[in-house]
Amino acid sequence: xxxxxxxxxxxxxxxxxxxxxxxxxxxxxxxxxxxxxxxxxxxxxxxxxxxxxxxxxxxxxxxxxxxxxxxxxxxxxxxxxxxxxxxxxxxxxxxxxxxxxxxxxxxxxxxxxxxxxxxxxxxxxxxxxxxxxxxxxxxxxxxxxxxxxxxxxxxxxxxxxxxxxxxxxxxxxxxxxxxxxxxxxxxxxxxxxxxxxxxxxxxxxxxxxxxxxxxxxxxxxxxxxxxxxxxxxxxxxxxxxxxxxxxxxxxxxxxxxxxxxxxxxxxxxxxxxxxxxxxxxxxxxxxxxxxxxxxxxxxxxxxx
Amino acid sequence: xxxxxxxxxxxxxxxxxxxxxxxxxxxxxxxxxxxxxxxxxxxxxxxxxxxxxxxxxxxxxxxxxxxxxxxxxxxxxxxxxxxxxxxxxxxxxxxxxxxxxxxxxxxxxxxxxxxxxxxxxxxxxxxxxxxxxxxxxxxxxxxxxxxxxxxxxxxxxxxxxxxxxxxxxxxxxxxxxxxxxxxxxxxxxxxxxxxxxxxxxxxxxxxxxxxxxxxxxxxxxxxxxxxxxxxxxxxxxxxxxxxxxxxxxxxxxxxxxxxxxxxxxxxxxxxxxxx
Numbered sequence: 001x002x003x004x005x006x007x008x009x010x011x012x013x014x015x016x017x018x019x020x021x022x023x024x025x026x027x028x029x030x031x032x033x034x035x036x037x038x039x040x041x042x043x044x045x046x047x048x049x050x051x052x053x054x055x056x057x058x059x060x061x062x063x064x065x066x067x068x069x070x071x072x073x074x075x076x077x078x079x080x081x082x083x084x085x086x087x088x089x090x091x092x093x094x095x096x097x098x099x100x101x102x103x104x105x106x107x108x109x110x111x112x113x114x115x116x117x118x119x120x121x122x123x124x125x126x127x128x129x130x131x132x133x134x135x136x137x138x139x140x141x142x143x144x145x146x147x148x149x150x151x152x153x154x155x156x157x158x159x160x161x162x163x164x165x166x167x168x169x170x171x172x173x174x175x176x177x178x179x180x181x182x183x184x185x186x187x188x189x190x191x192x193x194x195x196x197x198x199x200x201x202x203x204x205x206x207x208x209x210x211x212x213x214x215x216x217x218x219x220x221x222x223x224x225x226x227x228x229x230x231x232x233x234x235x236x237x238x239x240x241x242x243x244x245x246x247x248x249x250x251x252x253x254x255x256x257x258x259x260x261x262x263x264x265x266x267x268x269x270x271x272x273x274x275x276x277x278x279x280x281x282x283x284x285x286x287x288x289x290x291x292x293x294x295x296x297x298x299x300x301x302x303x304x
Numbered sequence: 305x306x307x308x309x310x311x312x313x314x315x316x317x318x319x320x321x322x323x324x325x326x327x328x329x330x331x332x333x334x335x336x337x338x339x340x341x342x343x344x345x346x347x348x349x350x351x352x353x354x355x356x357x358x359x360x361x362x363x364x365x366x367x368x369x370x371x372x373x374x375x376x377x378x379x380x381x382x383x384x385x386x387x388x389x390x391x392x393x394x395x396x397x398x399x400x401x402x403x404x405x406x407x408x409x410x411x412x413x414x415x416x417x418x419x420x421x422x423x424x425x426x427x428x429x430x431x432x433x434x435x436x437x438x439x440x441x442x443x444x445x446x447x448x449x450x451x452x453x454x455x456x457x458x459x460x461x462x463x464x465x466x467x468x469x470x471x472x473x474x475x476x477x478x479x480x481x482x483x484x485x486x487x488x489x490x491x492x493x494x495x496x497x498x499x500x501x502x503x504x505x506x507x508x509x510x511x512x513x514x515x516x517x518x519x520x521x522x523x524x525x526x527x528x529x530x531x532x533x534x535x536x537x538x539x540x541x542x543x544x545x546x547x548x549x550x551x552x553x554x555x556x557x558x559x560x561x562x563x564x565x566x567x568x569x570x571x572x573x574x575x576x577x578x579x
Binding site for chain 2: 016025048051052062069070074076078080082084085086087088089093096097098100102103119146149168
């Protein structure tokens with residue numbers, strides 16, 4: 001569906017994307033995971049065929065965005081990071097008018113808008129003003145709008161940023177349903193739980209480059225241990241104590257507020273720490289996540 | 305979910321025709337019009353009416369109607385009306401192509417949403433400008449019709465052509481203001497445009513007094529301003545005093561400005577939306 005080779009994007013002297021290779025297959029949910037400024041959104045805008053490629057090769061649905069932009073955009077759905085809903089129009093008109101841009105006839109647009117209102121669970125808000133909707137409803141309306149043309153590929157740029165946990169779960173559920181209906185999803189996110197929940201396959205991006213690629217499970221297996229023991233000590237003590245627990249796991253990461261000891265047997269690490277007379281304020285043993293993968297690959301956490 | 309197949313028919317052409325690009329935005333602009341026409345009526349009609357009353361009728365009462373000194377007009381009202389409507393066309397065009405353009409880029413991001421569809425930058429500019437031209441055309445038409453019974457026009461065809469000229473003035477200024485607004489980062493630049501652009505043009509481009517009163521140097525400066533060409537042509541047509549070579553020059557300048565302005569608008573928006 002999407003194939004990129006040596007894809008680059010520069011803005012003046014600044015190189016946002018520094019040569020990436022990506023292959024997205026039909027029907028999969030593909031993710032770009034990385035912190036803000038990693039080049040995810042620039043990549044998405046090139047895929048959306050609104051931002052010209054600086055160099056490298058990009059093919060979307062077998063077409064070149066430089067020459068077939070309108071034809072490609074006609075088959076994509078785009079859910080941008082910032083809501084671009086028209087606040088002056090009511091909810092229904094936001095869908096109806098958007099459909100007209102795709103050259104869909106008026107009757108079909110109306111029917112389709114009604115279906116999508118139901119899908120987004122905002123049928124009762126059809127005549128409401130956009131500004132009266134909650135954040136979660138606005139997002140769902142944006143996604144509904146991006147589906148008005150029955151797209152082959154749906155691009156979602158940070159779909160749940162700024163939403164409360166409940167609204168996120170409603171949205172994830174809808175994305176699952178789309179995936180089951182055969183829509184190819186391309187998602188950027190800086191939330192590792194979102195990437196784990198939604199993506200069949202993902203690339204970890206950092207500073208304009210791809211740091212790793214695979215399914216969430218594969219990435220965790222390849223770049224982290226099965227478990228992690230988190231040890232919280234007093235403020236400022238972590239750096240000094242790292243050396244004392246270093247030998248207990250495969251690797252130790254020092255964060256400002258805790259130590260992470262990577263080991264396949266987390267409980268044994270905690271026991272050994274206590275046996276050495278160290279007294280952490282709190283301990284936690286958990287499974288490795290994509291956050292740990294990112295930390296391993298870049299030396300930074302996703303929130304940075 | 306997939307009950308209706310709304311997918312548009314595949315198109316061989318890489319980009320939409322200009323007509324198709326505009327047609328697809330018709331419903332959007334129709335809703336904009338339905339929402340804003342009332343305010344438009346007040347702005348585009350009441351304001352010039354006050355001007356005509358205050359300047360044309362009341363102030364004009366103090367002015368001797370000497371056709372030799374008023375470019376052939378038999379009353380000050382007849383002198384001021386064609387220029388006033390031309391200046392008004394400019395004001396509407398600039399107002400509608402400044403804040404709304406910045407809004408669609410910066411505040412509402414309408415252009416970004418529209419650009420994620422098969423529409424291209426050129427299509428967005430065309431539809432936007434057509435809407436502004438429609439606003440200018442309807443406001444000027446109503447205004448000219450209302451003034452017709454007051455004996456300010458010397459023929460029936462002159463005012464009709466003058467109306468076309470006023471629309472042309474609106475188009476030229478709409479494209480230029482669009483190009484300016486598309487490049488502007490902060491709305492502070494609009495204050496500058498209105499105070500140092502629109503206002504002096506309105507006052508000194510021959511709408512309120514013959515530019516010969518400015519003295520030889522400033523008269524030539526006035527002749528170089530885009531609005532003067534519109535005022536001059538509009539007045540010659542209304543008063544039936546057409547100097548055809550001058551009329552051709554006036555019309556040529558306005559058409560050229562439309563072409564240059566359109567190009568400037570498209571390149572400006574293209575650069576601005578490329579992020």
